[in-house]
Amino acid sequence: MSAEQRVSTQQPSMHDMCGHAPEEAEVFRSVLSRIGDKWSVMLVGMLNDGPLRFTELKNLTPGISARMLTHTLRQLERDGLVERTAYPEIPPRVEYRSTKLGKSLTSPILAVAEWASTHQNEITVNRARYDEANDNE
């Protein structure tokens, strides 16, 4: 049994998915990098529980600036992960809600978020140990 057959029986391999041509890999990565940028994952996660207004989202996301909140939401809207609805009222009200595509991402990223939450202490220890081993600097 070849290596390809062996791994295909349990899980897809990264090498198969990312594509072998540089262009394919770049699309693949451009999607991954959206997942990986500073605030996207948290925002998509937040919106999973229901639609939220701009300020609510800002208050729920500690440390984010208005600029980055706007910017990140635009990117997510562009990718079709988030839907924006502006109500022409005074004062203005804008609601952000997860799209079908956005919801389909929720399960995978919550798994990653859960992993991060579970292992963050272990990783913090590992980093400290590594930094001490390669002492000073």
Next chain:
Amino acid sequence: MSAEQRVSTQQPSMHDMCGHAPEEAEVFRSVLSRIGDKWSVMLVGMLNDGPLRFTELKNLTPGISARMLTHTLRQLERDGLVERTAYPEIPPRVEYRSTKLGKSLTSPILAVAEWASTHQNEITVNRARYDEANDNE
């Protein structure tokens, strides 16, 4: 039934995991950002199938430079996701393998990678449509 109870019966909420204090959220995010940076996910995924040498890893990862490969592997080693073994031979041989912690991450990130692979076309279309709607610029 409260909102907290409702969501807790199906899935953990992002808001619960990320922590509410800025410091907690920052640790949480520092772990997520490692997942999200340009090459980490692909490399961890590659190493899931078995240990690889530096050059093998480089050839399997289209577009990566030697500098970034080294740098990313160092970060992964620091976090305890990857183990580095150098054999004092001539020519030198260095093997990278996934640690137990690294393997525990494989399942979640493969789920995300699979999602990315599945929806990359849809996202590409969404981006094109968005860019056209907000035409020129």
Next chain:
DNA sequence: CCGAATCCGGCCGGATACTG
């Protein structure tokens, strides 16, 4: 073969001030 060192352009992302 497996890196380290250096240089450097770009853009990510925070701070601040200002609009409808």
Next chain:
DNA sequence: CAGTATCCGGCCGGATTCGG
């Protein structure tokens, strides 16, 4: 309330060169 505009420091990441 929900942004936009502007400035700007930092660091991400590629290219190149050098070393063990």
